Amino acid sequence: MAVGVALGALVLGITACSGPDGHERSEDGGELTVLAAASLTDVFAEIGDAFEAANPGVTVSFSFAGSAVLAQQVIAGAPADVLATASTATMDTAAAMTGPPEVFTTNTLEIAVPAGNPGGVTGLADLADPGLTVALCAEEVPCGAAAAAVLAGAGVTAAPDTYEQDVRAVLTKVILGEVDAGLVYRTDVASAGDDVEGIDVAGADVVRNDYWISVVTGTDEPDLARAFVEYVLAEPGQAVLAAAGFGSPESAGVDG
Amino acid sequence: MSMVETGVARSPGPRPVGTARRPRERTSVGLALLAGTGLVFVVAPFVALLLGAPWGRLLGLAVSGPALEALWLSLRTATAATALCLVLGVPLAWALARTTLPCRGVVRSVVTVPMVLPPVVGGVALLALLGRRGLVGRHLDAWLGVSIPFTTGAVVIAEAFVAMPFLVLSVDGALRSADVSLERAAATLGASRWYVFRRVTLPLVGPGVVAGAVLCFARAMGEFGATVTFAGSLPGVTRTMPLAIYLAMESDPELAVALSLVLIVTSVAVLVALRSRWLRPSGGPS
Numbered sequence: 001m002a003v004g005v006a007l008g009a010l011v012l013g014i015t016a017c018s019g020p021d022g023h024e025r026s027e028d029g030g031e032l033t034v035l036a037a038a039s040l041t042d043v044f045a046e047i048g049d050a051f052e053a054a055n056p057g058v059t060v061s062f063s064f065a066g067s068a069v070l071a072q073q074v075i076a077g078a079p080a081d082v083l084a085t086a087s088t089a090t091m092d093t094a095a096a097m098t099g100p101p102e103v104f105t106t107n108t109l110e111i112a113v114p115a116g117n118p119g120g121v122t123g124l125a126d127l128a129d130p131g132l133t134v135a136l137c138a139e140e141v142p143c144g145a146a147a148a149a150v151l152a153g154a155g156v157t158a159a160p161d162t163y164e165q166d167v168r169a170v171l172t173k174v175i176l177g178e179v180d181a182g183l184v185y186r187t188d189v190a191s192a193g194d195d196v197e198g199i200d201v202a203g204a205d206v207v208r209n210d211y212w213i214s215v216v217t218g219t220d221e222p223d224l225a226r227a228f229v230e231y232v233l234a235e236p237g238q239a240v241l242a243a244a245g246f247g248s249p250e251s252a253g254v255d256g
Numbered sequence: 257m258s259m260v261e262t263g264v265a266r267s268p269g270p271r272p273v274g275t276a277r278r279p280r281e282r283t284s285v286g287l288a289l290l291a292g293t294g295l296v297f298v299v300a301p302f303v304a305l306l307l308g309a310p311w312g313r314l315l316g317l318a319v320s321g322p323a324l325e326a327l328w329l330s331l332r333t334a335t336a337a338t339a340l341c342l343v344l345g346v347p348l349a350w351a352l353a354r355t356t357l358p359c360r361g362v363v364r365s366v367v368t369v370p371m372v373l374p375p376v377v378g379g380v381a382l383l384a385l386l387g388r389r390g391l392v393g394r395h396l397d398a399w400l401g402v403s404i405p406f407t408t409g410a411v412v413i414a415e416a417f418v419a420m421p422f423l424v425l426s427v428d429g430a431l432r433s434a435d436v437s438l439e440r441a442a443a444t445l446g447a448s449r450w451y452v453f454r455r456v457t458l459p460l461v462g463p464g465v466v467a468g469a470v471l472c473f474a475r476a477m478g479e480f481g482a483t484v485t486f487a488g489s490l491p492g493v494t495r496t497m498p499l500a501i502y503l504a505m506e507s508d509p510e511l512a513v514a515l516s517l518v519l520i521v522t523s524v525a526v527l528v529a530l531r532s533r534w535l536r537p538s539g540g541p542s
Contacts, residue, residue: 066506133406176389177387178405
């Protein structure tokens with residue numbers, strides 16, 4: 001079961017790496033390609049289904065990966081219509097190729113441990129224990145930057161055994177039980193169900209990740225892309241995000 | 257075959273030219289065009305990488321501490337993985353080519369599975385076997401307190417897993433095309449199987465073994481998916497060059513290009529050195 005979940009996550013990762021396909025417009029609908037941060041994998045799939053149901057004939061395809069990779073793909077001219085990243089810095093990277101971005105949700109970090117908490121982890125200080133196996137995101141990606149800020153705020157020097165490429169890779173290692181603890185988003189803990197337990201991090205809400213969304217410049221489907229962005233910002237999208245544990249955009253640190 | 261004959265016929269010069277050569281020449285022009293396209297197909301992306309390289313700060317980026325650390329780790333692990341493949345892969349190839357193993361065809365196909373498997377899936381498979389909750393790994397953890405993932409040893413295992421088929425296929429092919437009469441002669445003179453393998457078979461297929469080892473090393477140097485899944489990514493311990501390059505893409509694409517060039521230059525240097533040392537027509541390991 002756990003391996004199945006992890007395998008699914010990895011396969012998603014592989015398809016994300018291969019990048020979006022070219023566009024093939026259908027007669028009345030249209031095809032939308034959305035590049036979205038790895039931590040949005042479950043919620044955006046759900047929002048995409050709802051958006052398709054609300055707009056018959058429209059197909060939404062997603063490419064989920066680390067935000068920085070997505071930003072690079074957009075700069076390099078990937079045929080995408082909408083970009084959603086998990087940090088302000090990564091959206092700034094892609095600024096030359098996007099319209100004005102908007103904050104659509106926020107997220108905070110939590111410690112994820114395998115079911116049963118085999119390492120007996122109780123808080124951030126345990127991440128400094130060299131006897132425990134710990135996974136963090138690399139500092140180059142948003143979840144890693146947030147983890148570094150949270151650890152610095154708590155005065156903890158972590159002793160990680162691996163710096164993973166994106167937050168889903170950390171989650172996968174926790175689900176498989178290969179690590180005793182990992183720092184991931186609250187929403188990732190929720191999405192993993194019974195395979196993972198979450199441990200609150202004191203002071204985590206001080207370091208908040210703002211999620212930004214924007215229409216990509218030069219899209220073939222500007223109206224449809226705009227409609228998708230508004231769908232995410234409005235009630236239907238926000239309800240899905242809230243149900244998964246994401247914060248409301250009003251709580252964002254920066255004015256969207 | 258006709259290409260080879262044409263080439264041989266042309267090079268000596270003084271030999272009279274026959275009229276039968278004409279149609280052959282036309283064929284070879286078509287083949288040359290395709291061959292040239294093939295070469296461009298392989299080389300053009302590399303040229304584009306070179307043209308886009310940050311030459312101004314290339315040296316500074318390439319010889320930075322983290323880059324050298326990752327390169328050194330890659331060289332060590334790829335060498336260890338190649339050694340592991342030689343120790344286990346050559347006997348396996350021998351068993352495939354020289355014994356009447358039951359279901360040999362099936363075994364031969366199974367051995368090549370890591371070649372077609374997405375390496376990330378290979379990494380998951382290694383976790384399923386050797387991870388802390390893996391089939392074997394959980395016992396290693398419980399009885400010996402040994403945990404393999406996230407260690408340099410895990411990198412070597414991941415690289416050897418994906419690179420092994422290259423060695424086995426190469427040596428298997430060499431063994432099957434080698435003349436078995438010499439081995440039979442040695443056997444009739446009373447040599448043991450192990451002695452024949454060591455003193456007759458191995459020298460016979462030496463170039464095939466080296467060619468396989470070279471392929472194996474090259475594949476290990478470039479390994480990414482199985483390593484990042486099974487071994488993780490920690491500087492100096494498990495973050496090999498391909499992992500460092502992929503991570504650099506996140507923050508500094510120019511650094512990624514610089515690291516890629518370092519990896520390419522190093523790999524080509526090692527491969528050329530191996531080829532010129534071991535793959536001369538007369539030579540072969542003794």
